[in-house]
Amino acid sequence: MNRQGSRAALSHGKKQSEVGTTIPFNPYAGNFMFQRRLILVALASLMASPAAYRCYDRLMTKAPPVDAAMAQEGKVLFDHEWTPNDPLAGGGDGLGPVFNANSCVACHRQGGGGGGGPRENNVHVFTVRPNVSEMAAGGKARQGVVHTQAVGPTFQESFGHVHPEMPIHVLPISVGPVFQPITFSGNSLPRGVDLSQRNTPALFGAGLIDAIPDSDIIANERAQRLKWGLATSQSKDLPVGRALRMADGRIGRFGWKAQTVRLADFVRAACANELGLGNPGQAQPQPLGFPSYQPRGLDLTDAQCDQLTQFIVSLPRPVERTPLDADLHRKARAGKSLFARIGCTHCHVADVGNVRGMYSDLLLHDMGQETEAGGNYTDQPLEEPAFKPGSGPFPAEWRTPPLWGVARSAPYMHDGRAVNLEHAISMHGGQGAKSAHNYASLPVDEQAQVIAFLMTLDTP
Ligand code: HEC
Numbered sequence: 001m002n003r004q005g006s007r008a009a010l011s012h013g014k015k016q017s018e019v020g021t022t023i024p025f026n027p028y029a030g031n032f033m034f035q036r037r038l039i040l041v042a043l044a045s046l047m048a049s050p051a052a053y054r055c056y057d058r059l060m061t062k063a064p065p066v067d068a069a070m071a072q073e074g075k076v077l078f079d080h081e082w083t084p085n086d087p088l089a090g091g092g093d094g095l096g097p098v099f100n101a102n103s104c105v106a107c108h109r110q111g112g113g114g115g116g117g118p119r120e121n122n123v124h125v126f127t128v129r130p131n132v133s134e135m136a137a138g139g140k141a142r143q144g145v146v147h148t149q150a151v152g153p154t155f156q157e158s159f160g161h162v163h164p165e166m167p168i169h170v171l172p173i174s175v176g177p178v179f180q181p182i183t184f185s186g187n188s189l190p191r192g193v194d195l196s197q198r199n200t201p202a203l204f205g206a207g208l209i210d211a212i213p214d215s216d217i218i219a220n221e222r223a224q225r226l227k228w229g230l231a232t233s234q235s236k237d238l239p240v241g242r243a244l245r246m247a248d249g250r251i252g253r254f255g256w257k258a259q260t261v262r263l264a265d266f267v268r269a270a271c272a273n274e275l276g277l278g279n280p281g282q283a284q285p286q287p288l289g290f291p292s293y294q295p296r297g298l299d300l301t302d303a304q305c306d307q308l309t310q311f312i313v314s315l316p317r318p319v320e321r322t323p324l325d326a327d328l329h330r331k332a333r334a335g336k337s338l339f340a341r342i343g344c345t346h347c348h349v350a351d352v353g354n355v356r357g358m359y360s361d362l363l364l365h366d367m368g369q370e371t372e373a374g375g376n377y378t379d380q381p382l383e384e385p386a387f388k389p390g391s392g393p394f395p396a397e398w399r400t401p402p403l404w405g406v407a408r409s410a411p412y413m414h415d416g417r418a419v420n421l422e423h424a425i426s427m428h429g430g431q432g433a434k435s436a437h438n439y440a441s442l443p444v445d446e447q448a449q450v451i452a453f454l455m456t457l458d459t460p
């Protein structure tokens with residue numbers, strides 16, 4: 001809080017001193033000028049400590065140091081094809097009993113290990129809210145993942161476990177050229193049920209995102225508000241984002257909903273939720289149809305989770321490749337300025353702190369009704385969406401995804417509903433609608449320039 005306040009003083013102070021330099025030439029300024037000087041001196045001393053912080057912040061955002069030996073061990077775990085009772089899983093039951101794939105790399109693989117994943121590997125998350133009478137009887141919302149696989153039929157999860165009106169299916173995953181919202185025999189989801197999918201994002205550069213100080217993310221939040229005349233993030237059309245604040249004030253930055261603060265925590269959650277590997281940071285999920293199942297112990301140690309995290313930190317960051325072909329180079333360069341001109345950079349800001357070329361503000365934006373989706377990974381007490389610390393994001397709120405590496409991370413958007421970049425842009429509603437409209441209004445050759453620019457944002 002303190003630091004935020006001093007940041008405001010800092011930028012305010014700068015303006016004052018610019019004005020101050022012109023004042024001595026005004027013969028009538030007299031006492032007023034002297035008072036101003038005093039105020040300036042006072043402001044300058046107030047600024048001294050935040051300025052030091054700022055400097056410290058910047059240094060902190062350097063590429064984090066990597067323990068090469070740990071990262072090597074982590075790569076082995078990331079690529080390992082886990083089995084039930086796996087020898088690497090210590091005292092636990094190994095893979096499962098419910099899981100979505102048998103290795104991290106099975107999903108994170110496009111453009112190399114650690115990359116994004118195809119739609120077939122989408123993860124299904126749900127929320128079921130109690131109805132009025134259930135609520136009166138003390139019923140609570142349930143949420144979690146419907147896993148696509150299990151070590152045996154006894155444990156296999158289905159949509160029927162989410163709600164009795166839904167089919168006992170082993171997951172009809174929509175794959176095809178056009179995204180189909182999940183419906184059952186033409187009906188929409190039962191009342192109170194929210195079921196949606198998440199597409200696998202790439203992990204290149206995640207170590208840098210982890211190292212960004214909260215204050216740098218908050219600086220963008222403030223800049224966006226100021227740019228639009230102190231508009232709030234509740235705006236349905238202005239591109240004013242908000243940082244997702246945890247109850248303890250830290251800022252979420254990982255996941256499609258910015259739901260997680262630290263990379264190390266996301267890794268622990270992924271081990272449990274995707275592979276069924278329980279660890280000190282996250283218990284493995286109970287099968288939806290077999291809630292009494294008890295694992296005999298943990299599958300991973302803290303040290304193994306740290307190795308996995310170190311492996312991800314060691315992945316090289318994405319790059320902005322200059323096309324060799326001169327014509328393409330010209331097109332991409334023109335596209336880069338168009339990208340800013342039509343308002344994409346309101347949210348996909350190139351730099352946060354001193355992390356360059358990420359093209360995200362890491363803030364949540366309301367992307368319109370079409371994108372609405374809830375669901376969450378763990379059955380923690382449901383945090384109802386609200387604009388206050390410790391609350392969950394709203395269904396239409398999504399974190400601006402970093403566009404670095406976007407040339408190789410199709411399909412796009414949180415559930416992979418967009419098969420290509422043009423498609424992704426056209427699906428920007430809510431706060432993104434205006435810039436999507438600007439894009440659609442460009443002549444075809446200029447649209448191609450924007451795409452040519454996006455195609456320079458490549459995996460390492
Ligand atoms: C079944 C596919 C699948 C598997 C297997 C998988 N992931 Fe993921 N991963 C995802 C999806 C989907 C997301 C996005 C989740 C969200 O934000 O809702 C994700 C997100 C992440 C993120 C956050 C990235 C970001 O920038 O927000 C990390 C870190 C991660 N996974 C690490 C791992 C690790 C480590 C493993 C192995 C233990 C793993 N994942 C296994 C699908 C998978």
Ligand code: HEC
Binds near residue numbers: 346415
């Ligand atoms: C209001 C903020 C905002 C603006 C403005 C905006 N975007 Fe986005 N963009 C987002 C968010 C949030 C998502 C993710 C939405 C989702 O997953 O449902 C996204 C997703 C994307 C994706 C898909 C990325 C991926 O990894 O899946 C691309 C590509 C993209 N935007 C390009 C653009 C371009 C080009 C423009 C300008 C025409 C633009 N965006 C303007 C916020 C914005």
